[in-house]
Amino acid sequence: MNKRAKKGTLKKVLRYIRRYSFFVGLSVLLAAASVAATLYIPILTGDAVDHIIGPGNVDFAAIFSILVRIGIIIGLAALAQWVMSLINNRITYRVVRDIRNEAFRKLQKLPLSYIDSHPAGEVVSRVIADVDQFADGLLMGFTQLFTGVITILGTLGFMFSVNITITLVVLLVTPVSLVVAAFIAKSTYNMFRLQSQVRGEQTGFVEETVGNGKVVQAFGQERRTMDRFNEINERLRACSLRAIFFSSITNPSTRFVNSLVYTGVGIVGALSVVGGGLSVGQLTCFLSYANQYTKPFNEISGVVTELQNALACAARVFGLIEQEPQVPDVPHALELADASGAVRIDDVFFSYKPGQRLIEDFSLDVKPGQRVALVGPTGCGKTTVINLLMRFYDVTSGSIGVDGTDIRDITRKSLRRNYGMVLQDTWLKNGTVRENIAYSSPKATLEEVVEAAKAAHAHSFITRMPRGYDTVIGEDLGGLSQGQKQLLCIARVMLSLPPMLILDEATSSIDTRTEIRIQKAFAKMMKGRTSFIVAHRLSTIRDADVILVMRDGHIIEQGSHHELLEQGGFYAELYNSQFAAT
Template identity: 70%
Template sequence: MSKKMNSEQTEVLKKVLRYMRRYWSYLAISILLAAITVASTLYIPLLTGDAVDCIVGKGHVDWAGVFAVLKQMAMVIGVTALAQWGMNICNNKLTYQIVRDIRNEAFAKLEILPLKYIDRKSSGEIVSRIIADVDQFADGLLMGFTQLFTGVITILGTIGFMLSVNVGITFVVLLVTPISWLVASFIAKHTFDMFRKQSETRGEQTALIDEMIGNQKVVQAFGHEQEASARFDEINGRLQKYSLRAIFFSSITNPSTRFVNSLVYTGVGITGALAAVNGRMSVGQLTCFLSYANQYTKPFNEISGVITELQNAIACAGRVFELIEEEPQTPEPEDVKVLTDVEGNVCLQNVRFAYRPDQKLIENLNLTVKPGERVAIVGPTGCGKTTLINLLMRFYDVDDGSIQVEGTDIRMLTRNSLRAVYGMVLQDTWLRSGTVKENLLIGKPDATDEEIVEAAKLSHAHSFIKRLPKGYDTFIGEDGGGLSQGQKQLLCITRLMLCHPTMLILDEATSSIDTRTEMKIQNAFAKLMEGHTSFIVAHRLSTIREADVILVMRDGQIVEQGNHKTLLAQNGFYAKLYNSQFED
């Protein structure tokens, strides 16, 4: 287990170092300033020793020498303060530029991840990786840069200064040092696993909170509050357990190393006192050496704390790197084409697709659609209607067979050019935070105000938009907060009508709209679909009577095909579906 953890940490550290290479100048300056800070800090005890020697003799105080030493100390302290200030600036620049790059790469990866990843992971868990985990990583990295550089250089510098004062006592200090490293290493191994579990559980908790907030109405409508609270308590309990263990192991680091460091100070005090009594060193040198012993042991306490923070930072960074290194959607080939001059020819040949290999969905699906045809897709829940739409838009790639538009396999077309020819309205609406006008312009950013109003009138959304406090400039919250589901769907339909797409996809586009408004919108859709290939998914079969072709799907297969009258006359599966909606 420990070998696996060490290899994980090593790999994550290598990735962090790759980001650091981009800003090596800040790193080099930071190390240089750290060396200056440590050197000037370690020079102070020498000056203190000189000052002590100036006042040791009874009635023989060398005031001139003391004031000269004090001037030197003031200058050295000023240099130390400036160097430390500059080092902190470099460390901040280095840390937050690395964090910026990681966040940018993580968000850019989200844009090219296949939908199956988004379907598999909860949105809250993904948000936790990009926000909370990166913040934790930044805190650990900043502390690491600030204290690790100065700590290591302080240890090395102190050894050098101590050797210049007394070699024998220096070896006493060095003999006790390995004990401190062994203690810190033992604790670090146990800390990483707890911090990793803490980070994972925090992501799980964020996902649950995000889910509950986004679906609060459903939770309350079905009385799910107690179950949600129980689930939260369970996750919170696990988070408490992992956090307490991580904090326990990390908190015993400092007192453990302090105990070892006290042994160092004690050894220096005893051997130094004996040396001073025997005349091998002055009282000022002993004072200087005791100060160095304290300076020498202090970084061990700081570094042990840094190691704990770095364990947490590495655990969080590992989760972010997992997202960044996820397999992106299938890249477009070099000879990919841009779809132009679209008439509306669509052909599906022997299409096979399944979300999971062990659960078959669509098998051997064949379909030919001519320009201008209105194709309705009906069938029971789970038969593959929406999946077919996902395949047409290339949100998923087929497992076998091909889908062709204008005679070209859509895998040989750029995704952007393929999706640009479709206008799409789904049952689930999507609106972002912004004004009504900004939401409508998503499909056609260069549309004029007159075009927006005309589209809104066609979708019968103009009247309710004008009743809003600021009309088209009214600000709406995330996912259309403050609007009814029907109003949100009207805005999505308006967005479609503003685009004038070559082909249409309507997946339960009027499911949340009242019957009277739906009839008017159906008339508008009928005008919009004239001469355009259209795919209509509907559960209310009364809305697709005028379709040129009705595909009846069942278990991923097209079991019946024809227009409304033909399918009713066959008295098959479609007739049963249709009649079931109008039985007394």
């Protein structure tokens, strides 16, 4: 990432921090108080040394008084540091909370095209792992950066007040530390950014592999999967080692500079003591300050390294937050309530990628209550039509209307509320059976949930579960078969009963006997409701009012089951190929 982009990321981080400017100011004041107290101790120590004149000539009363003052100051400094740590933690985790909340809110607003084109694990890595890395760097920055900078400035002030010549020696060596820190910061940022990218790729691959472990084993791809993981792991190792190498030279480099400063102060200070320009106590004070002065450079260099990592991770998170959201609803968009189910598609063109043809010149007029079946070979555009009806994607040109209104003039929420959808790919959230069935109708009573489950022929297996409708399940908990999951999804639609239905291979994972029962339940449910049915098994759509036969994004045949068979076209060919043996 170039310097301008890096600066832009820092500005975005500061925008979040600015919300807590009061706490930041309080943290700075406490850091100043802690540093002032810490820097005052060497002066008292020097005074104590000067009260030790020689053997048998020690002012114990004065030394005791100084020790008491040192003890009080140490206590105050410790208290200031403790309160400062509490405040820094509060700032850091509130900033992280705000960023993570905004990232998750953006996920709800992103167009489906972004979700489809990015691995789930990579997106999760941005919201979880990258934000955690950012939090670590930010916390270290608050904890050590303020204190370090104030310590450097405060030490210089105290040293100037004691002896200008020795302080100038310290200042002459200081630029070396700055050059070292700048070099390390420049070298590590891009390396940590690359490390974050590869880590996200690794997270995505692991999530994909674990989620589809059965498929990997069924096709004997364990070795190939392991090789792929090793390749990603090796790239992560290589970029991590480069990042760690440059960050690890921070401490030795700054320690070398510290030694130069300490040596310079020792030599010049010793000569001043011999010449009578400095007391032994003042030299002790200066040596302590030299150590105090150089120590923050170690810490700040380490902080700078961590901040590079934090900024690299923040850039990836902001990359998600700043993605273009889906096209918002138009001003004064219509709230669709209890649609009659009249759907009109006029001259629709659509493609997922520019230049890649898919849906072309597609038109359809569906009357309320009609059952429309979409059939055709894989990739002909059946599921794409469903995506357009639900407005998961907007048409490239043409229009889709419901009850005479273009769906782009209807709020997405109200449009989708009028559709009930059962897909081939099931989805269940972590929760009870009842919560999953009532997902679209949270206020439904238990009796209503049970009736919906009975209608979907799911009640019998639910009652055999350990806690019945209160049994906790989830998409990946493995306690349910694919068919049982699909029955729960069907029950979900049975409960809400919206005016329009979309059934995309809704019974693909259900045994034949149960499918016959479900088809009867569907027939009852679809009565009076506009229904769009996507099916590969043509036996499930014989009773459809209209069957659309699609190929390459076009409707090539249209009619009832018997009409299409009599035409002897592509549909008849598909049907006969499925039932040739019967």
